[in-house]
Amino acid sequence: MIEMRLSGSGGQGLILAGIILAEAALLDGKMAIQSQSYGPEARGGASKSEVIISEKAIHYPKVTNPNLVLAMTQEAVDKYSKDLPADGILMIDTTFVKSVPEHLKNVYHLPITEKVTAELGKALFANIVALGAIVATTKAVSVESITTAILHRVPKGTEDINKRALELGIALAAK
Amino acid sequence: MIEMRLSGSGGQGLILAGIILAEAALLDGKMAIQSQSYGPEARGGASKSEVIISEKAIHYPKVTNPNLVLAMTQEAVDKYSKDLPADGILMIDTTFVKSVPEHLKNVYHLPITEKVTAELGKALFANIVALGAIVATTKAVSVESITTAILHRVPKGTEDINKRALELGIALAAK
Numbered sequence: 001m002i003e004m005r006l007s008g009s010g011g012q013g014l015i016l017a018g019i020i021l022a023e024a025a026l027l028d029g030k031m032a033i034q035s036q037s038y039g040p041e042a043r044g045g046a047s048k049s050e051v052i053i054s055e056k057a058i059h060y061p062k063v064t065n066p067n068l069v070l071a072m073t074q075e076a077v078d079k080y081s082k083d084l085p086a087d088g089i090l091m092i093d094t095t096f097v098k099s100v101p102e103h104l105k106n107v108y109h110l111p112i113t114e115k116v117t118a119e120l121g122k123a124l125f126a127n128i129v130a131l132g133a134i135v136a137t138t139k140a141v142s143v144e145s146i147t148t149a150i151l152h153r154v155p156k157g158t159e160d161i162n163k164r165a166l167e168l169g170i171a172l173a174a175k
Numbered sequence: 176m177i178e179m180r181l182s183g184s185g186g187q188g189l190i191l192a193g194i195i196l197a198e199a200a201l202l203d204g205k206m207a208i209q210s211q212s213y214g215p216e217a218r219g220g221a222s223k224s225e226v227i228i229s230e231k232a233i234h235y236p237k238v239t240n241p242n243l244v245l246a247m248t249q250e251a252v253d254k255y256s257k258d259l260p261a262d263g264i265l266m267i268d269t270t271f272v273k274s275v276p277e278h279l280k281n282v283y284h285l286p287i288t289e290k291v292t293a294e295l296g297k298a299l300f301a302n303i304v305a306l307g308a309i310v311a312t313t314k315a316v317s318v319e320s321i322t323t324a325i326l327h328r329v330p331k332g333t334e335d336i337n338k339r340a341l342e343l344g345i346a347l348a349a350k
Contacts, residue, residue: 015194019211026213035210035236036194038201061210061236 001055002140003063006130007048007080008072008093013127018049020131020149025053027145033061046075053140068138070130071097072112091133091173093126108137110172116165125165128154132169143170176230177315178238181305182223182255183247183268188302193224195306195324200228202320208236221250228315243313245305246272247287266308266348268301283312285347291340300340303329307344318345 004021006014015036022032032053050063068089071077073096081090081101089106095113110133113126128150135146147166154162179196181189190211197207207228225238243264246252248271256265256276264281270288285308288301303325310321322341329337 019190022211022213031212031214033210033212033237035208036197037206037208037233037236038197039206039232057214058212061212062208 001058002053002068002138003066004051004053004068004070004134004138004140005048005063005066005080006051006070006072007046007076008070008096009045009076010047012072013124014047014049014070014072014130016153017127017131018051020146020153021051021134021141022053023152024135024141024145024149025051027148028141030055030141031058033058035061037062041079046073046079048076048080068134070134072126072130074098077101089137091130091137093130108133108173112169112172115172116168119168120161120164122161125161128162128165129169129172132166132171133173134169136170136173176233177228177243177313178241179226179228179243179245179309179313179315180223180238180241180255181226181245181247182221182251183245183271184220184251185222187247188299189222189224189245189247189305191328192302192306193226195321195328196226196309196316197228198327199310199316199320199324200226202323203316205230205316206233208233210236212237216254221248221254223251223255243309245309247301247305249273252276264312266305266312268305283308283348287344287347290347291343294343295336295340297336300336303337303340304344304347307341307346308348309344311345311348 018034022034025032034051069081069084070091072093090104091108093112094109112129113123116126116129117123193209197209200207209226244256244259245266247268265279266283268287269284287304288298291301291304292298
């Protein structure tokens with residue numbers, strides 16, 4: 001079982017990223033649950049989307065022991081990486097995140113938004129770049145399934161640019 | 176606390192409807208959780224999206240005692256209304272649903288897709304019509320908050336038609 005939390009600000013497309021990740025898991029023959037919680041903490045600018053992927057039925061669908069936290073803003077790191085264990089993966093977008101908790105050992109510093117804006121001309125695809133980095137790092141789902149799930153969910157006419165965003169994310173994480 | 180399950184087929188926009196409902200609850204000052212489960216049952220054509228709205232923190236985020244099931248296809252009724260208690264609300268789109276379980280007392284037979292296609296020219300907004308009917312029936316969130324949440328989530332340029340879809344749903348359920 002792998003528990004992942006995708007966090008950032010409202011406009012960064014992280015709910016969609018979570019849905020795509022869960023649908024890719026289904027394509028891989030696994031089970032998944034994807035959720036958003038809305039409460040007092042959601043009233044700031046930070047938002048989160050959670051995904052659990054498992055070979056077996058998932059009984060408790062909220063993330064309680066995250067294996068990975070993606071944080072696309074500083075506020076998201078501060079709010080949502082607290083319960084990440086020392087050996088958990090923290091993946092940050094260095095475009096917006098300047099400081100990370102010191103006790104963490106596996107921090108991926110990725111210039112996600114900066115890079116996608118430079119290469120594809122739009123920050124809009126940062127969520128898909130992040131998916132590429134997550135898949136390359138965790139192998140939570142196959143590249144084939146994440147590609148199919150992305151193409152199923154994104155608007156018609158944007159397939160090619162989304163594929164490039166995915167490849168960009170895989171390449172970023174491989175460095 | 177109110178537990179709702181929105182079910183139908185993959186293309187009917189029910190994940191988005193669930194997200195909008197949960198965001199409207201937050202605007203009303205309540206807490207909410209919205210989730211999708213993906214497992215063997217999701218491999219057919221039926222899909223579901225669940226929303227729980229509460230005044231207090233929600234500890235178990237999966238719907239276990241639904242107060243309302245929306246079913247937009249016959250397969251969705253058959254799969255996802257089984258745990259609805261006799262006094263729970265079943266809301267069906269009569270465009271696609273022909274038979275409902277006999278023990279249920281509160282069944283809303285609404286020609287959602289038929290009506291939205293006739294009035295707005297597109298089946299695409301059926302999910303927003305369904306939201307109108309759900310809000311009118313359950314008062315789970317305010318009309319003001321659901322309107323704000325819809326306008327926040329739908330593509331630019333479609334605000335007016337989405338507002339009309341919402342009003343259509345409210346009117347359908349009021350009959």
